[in-house]
Amino acid sequence: MATKKLWGGRFQEQAAAWVDAFGASISFDQLMAEEDIEGSLAHVKMLQKTGIVPVDDCDQIIAGLEGIQQDLEKGQIKFDVENEDIHMNIESILTDRIGPVAGKLHTARSRNDQVATDFHLYLKKRLPKVIDEITTVQKTLIDLAEKNVETIMPGYTHLQHAQPISYGHYLMAYYQMFKRDKERFAFNEVHTDISPLGAAALAGTTFPIDRQMTAKTLGFSKVYANSLDAVSDRDFALEFLSNSSILMMHLSRFCEELSMWVSHEFQYLELSDAYTTGSSIMPQKKNPDMAELIRGKSGRVYGHLMGLLATMKSLPLAYNKDLQEDKEGVFDTVKTLLPALKVFNGMLSTITVKADNMKQATENDFSNATELADYLATKGVPFREAHGIVGQLVLKGIQTHQNLQDMSLAELQAASPKIEADVYHDLKSEVAVERRHSEGGTGFDQVRKQIEQAKRDLSESGDKSD
Numbered sequence: 001m002a003t004k005k006l007w008g009g010r011f012q013e014q015a016a017a018w019v020d021a022f023g024a025s026i027s028f029d030q031l032m033a034e035e036d037i038e039g040s041l042a043h044v045k046m047l048q049k050t051g052i053v054p055v056d057d058c059d060q061i062i063a064g065l066e067g068i069q070q071d072l073e074k075g076q077i078k079f080d081v082e083n084e085d086i087h088m089n090i091e092s093i094l095t096d097r098i099g100p101v102a103g104k105l106h107t108a109r110s111r112n113d114q115v116a117t118d119f120h121l122y123l124k125k126r127l128p129k130v131i132d133e134i135t136t137v138q139k140t141l142i143d144l145a146e147k148n149v150e151t152i153m154p155g156y157t158h159l160q161h162a163q164p165i166s167y168g169h170y171l172m173a174y175y176q177m178f179k180r181d182k183e184r185f186a187f188n189e190v191h192t193d194i195s196p197l198g199a200a201a202l203a204g205t206t207f208p209i210d211r212q213m214t215a216k217t218l219g220f221s222k223v224y225a226n227s228l229d230a231v232s233d234r235d236f237a238l239e240f241l242s243n244s245s246i247l248m249m250h251l252s253r254f255c256e257e258l259s260m261w262v263s264h265e266f267q268y269l270e271l272s273d274a275y276t277t278g279s280s281i282m283p284q285k286k287n288p289d290m291a292e293l294i295r296g297k298s299g300r301v302y303g304h305l306m307g308l309l310a311t312m313k314s315l316p317l318a319y320n321k322d323l324q325e326d327k328e329g330v331f332d333t334v335k336t337l338l339p340a341l342k343v344f345n346g347m348l349s350t351i352t353v354k355a356d357n358m359k360q361a362t363e364n365d366f367s368n369a370t371e372l373a374d375y376l377a378t379k380g381v382p383f384r385e386a387h388g389i390v391g392q393l394v395l396k397g398i399q400t401h402q403n404l405q406d407m408s409l410a411e412l413q414a415a416s417p418k419i420e421a422d423v424y425h426d427l428k429s430e431v432a433v434e435r436r437h438s439e440g441g442t443g444f445d446q447v448r449k450q451i452e453q454a455k456r457d458l459s460e461s462g463d464k465s466d
Helices: 017-023 024-050 055-073 086-097 100-106 111-147 168-194 212-216 226-231 237-259 289-312 321-349 355-361 369-378 383-400 408-417 430-433 444-460
Strands: 152-157 160-164
Touching: 017 152, 024 055, 024 086, 024 100, 024 111, 024 212, 055 086, 055 100, 086 100, 086 111, 086 212, 086 408, 111 168, 111 226, 111 237, 111 321, 111 444, 152 321, 152 355, 152 430, 160 168, 160 430, 168 444, 237 289, 237 321, 369 383, 369 430, 383 408
Parallel strands: none
Antiparallel strands: 152 160
16 A cells, blocks of 8 residues: 655555654654744745745745644644654645645755754753743852851861851852853854754755745844755754753752751751652651752753764764654753752752851861961961871870860960960851952852852843842
8 A cells, every 4th residue: 555645655555553653753743843833934935935936825825834823822733643743744734724735835845954943943942941040040049148158067078077168158159050051051052043944855955045034034043054064963952961961960969968968967958848758657757859859850861962972973964864863852851951940949949057057067077177277387387297287186186086176275285386375266167267268269258259240240141130
């Protein structure tokens, strides 16, 4: 039995239904239905203006597409797996509505440049939403940091107490990470904002098309300069997945620390009930499930990046059916990323900071050891020698269960006669933080400068931070 496919002129056999199902993409690329119609409308208007297709025929096609567009918005369009993908489905529906004239829509166009155009349009619309969600998180970080400039907490290296820092300083570190994320997505917009339409299958077309017109109609800033590149390029999708993976990594790191810091062992923070869950067997539990889910979903996004990289790595130019695998990972990443950012922001904006617990953690350790070494260095002791002196005092403190600030002046002076009574001032955790006033440091004034600069950055980019 001959095939009824729109492309089936040279085929004599009909594929089995299960083969059609394997080859079809309509189950997921229907998410680009809106973009497919937009691209077709731009294309047919160009065909009309250039005289490639008669005006009356184009008017019928435009009216038919607009009707489908309206019905799509109402949820009244049904797609058929037999028509493979969103492009053939829309054309088939159009043909049912206006007859054979619908076939003129595909003049000077291939599914290859059509699908690439749809994909560009899809991502072009969603990148600003991702950037907006990151901006919302940045504003929340600024607000929380501003309230906690003088909240003292342990700073860690190797998950060991290192030096006391400002919690506001810690929060602004993540602000900077998200700032870089935004910059990456903004650059991603540049490579997404290019029109492939008019490249046709791979070599362009003999028809006198106007690619600049369709690009302008669709809101693209320019067209691909090479038709082979236009239909085979998926760098913009790889960039999106790569940028999303880095962003999810940042969210995951933060969520890892949230999960630790709400634990009984730390008790630095408490999450709102709205972003936690209980146990089916242990009544006392308050689990940071939303933080854990965000952390877990990072692996999902990484997988999509690795999947598309593997798909692309050996593809010859130009279009290959393998490229059908480019979309599901991107669609799922959008579906994962936007809610993750929303949940993360909600979790962060409702967090309770247990400042007393944080500060106490810096007063029952040796995180002020560097302060004592710096103190000795200001007294003329070479830093390496000062390091050794303080190391011996730390060892003594461990053995005698004393913190450095709890040792008597005589005990300290036995290690170095350079130590005087003013050392106790320098050993206070809040003083240790306040004095770290080098540019970008954790000193209170420096943290405030970071916050003010962050507000200016958002304001200059068109955002108003309250």
